[in-house]
Each structure stands twice: as C-alpha cells, then as structure tokens.
Amino acid sequence: MDERDDTVETVDSVLAALSDPRRRQLLDLLAEQGEATATTLAERLPVSRQAVVKHLATLDAAGLVSVTRVGREVRYAIRTAGVNATAQWMAALADDWDRRLAKIKRVAEAAERDSRSPRHD
Amino acid sequence: MDERDDTVETVDSVLAALSDPRRRQLLDLLAEQGEATATTLAERLPVSRQAVVKHLATLDAAGLVSVTRVGREVRYAIRTAGVNATAQWMAALADDWDRRLAKIKRVAEAAERDSRSPRHD
DNA sequence: AGATTGTGCAACAACTAGGTTGCACATCAT
C-alpha cells in the first residue's frame, strides 16, 4: 500500500496543480489519447516542449500523471486517483464547514432567546 | 435558476483560491467563528491586516465568502456552495477521464487481438 | 469636539511561476 497520509498531504499539490488552466488542458489531452510524450503534447499546444515538460513534472509531483520511459521516449498518462481523492476531500471539507456553521447558528439563536427572556424572571 | 455557467467558469477561480494555504487557513478560521473581520482574522495570523484583506478579496471573487458591511466594520463569512460545486465538478471530471481511458484500453485490446488473428486468413 | 478604532488606497520589495532559447546527451534507423 504505502499510501501514508498522502490523502491529506497531497491535496495541497493537487489543488495547486489543477489551478493552472494549461495543466488541466494537458490532462484533457492525456485523457483523449491515453498516453503521450511531452513532444507530442507540445505540438498540440501553443507552447514549447519545455513548458510542457515543466507542467508534466508538476502533475507528476501531485500524483496526477504516471511517467514511463520507453526507449528514448518518456510517456505520460493520467492517474485519476489523486483527483478523486481531492474531490472527496473537498466535499468532506464543505460538509464540515456546513456543520460547524449550523452549530454556530444554533448557539447564536439560543443566546438570542436567552437575552430576550433571561429565564430567572 | 440564474446559475448560468458559473459552475464551469468559476471552477477556475475556486481552484486558484483554494490552492493557497493561507486562504484555506482563513476559511478554517471563518468556519470556526462563523463570521469575522479582516482585522480580527489578522490578529490570529502571522501576517498584516492588508495581506488578509487581499486574500479575502480573492476568496470573495471566487464566491467562497460573503461580505457584509455593518457600520464601520466589514464582516466575512464562508459560503460553502462554491466548494461543493467544485468538488462535484472534480468528481465528474475524474469520472469522465476514467471512462475515456477505459474506452481507449478496450480499443487497444481489440487492435491487439486483431493483429494476432487478422481474420482474413 | 476629540480620540479611537476599522477600512481603503497606493507604492514598493521579494519571490514565484510560466514561458523562452540554446546546447549537450542518449537512442534509434540506415
């Protein structure tokens, strides 16, 4: 397994990686083709190969792509696990916030009631 | 509904907003307190009020916080809708990728089979 | 009115990110 606390620790890098439009574009291209090299990908984009390489390195660091060397070429492919994990993390986060806010609201309302009828009248 | 294409268009800004640790920290603080001013928040962080204000502006632009002026103070509060929407978007995206990759895999395997028994023997 | 407190605005410094180009090195085909 060796998952460790990737789930929490990597969310940071996944969010950062996905926040760039060009990187999302790269992931789209990879989803289209299943596998591709930086050189090929660069041909389909208005940027240099080097720019693509850098983006792919970021995606790799975030665990969003897999890298495989075949002879003289390096093939990249999407790994959906990271995105899925982050999506779940976000959903849980929003949920947590919602619960906390609901609690705060209840407390506030209770205080409001108390201040109106101080109970020891 | 008035949602327009917020769902797609805003994902960009939500991801960008969430990709910064300090902003996530701010959201956490807001979830704790329910509502707070930039001045108060800055007291709990190792940065100036102005830095906090800028972050809150970013969060506001992404629709992640609501802003309410009360007298001379400006109160910020979390809005979970944006995060929820983005979480769903991500989940859908990962799903789409998975499907596309599965399809590619099937095609590749079919081709493999064909090449082994070319049918017109 | 006068002091206090909370914001808003603007200029500035430091750092990071996305992108470029040039060249060296490795691998494959002829």
Add this chain to the structure above:
DNA sequence: ATGATGTGCAACCTAGTTGTTGCACAATCT
C-alpha cells in the same frame, strides 16, 4: 558511423503574487 529524433539541463525574462508600510478617511465612543 552518421544523421535524425527525443530528452535533460541551465540561464534568462516577464508578469503576477504575497507580503509590507504609510497615510487618508469613515464611523463610533466619551
């Protein structure tokens, strides 16, 4: 062996981010 193709490394530029500080302005309290 040679040429073509694909990568890797490094220096560099530009623009945007994050953070700062100083000061003016608005609202509140005594």
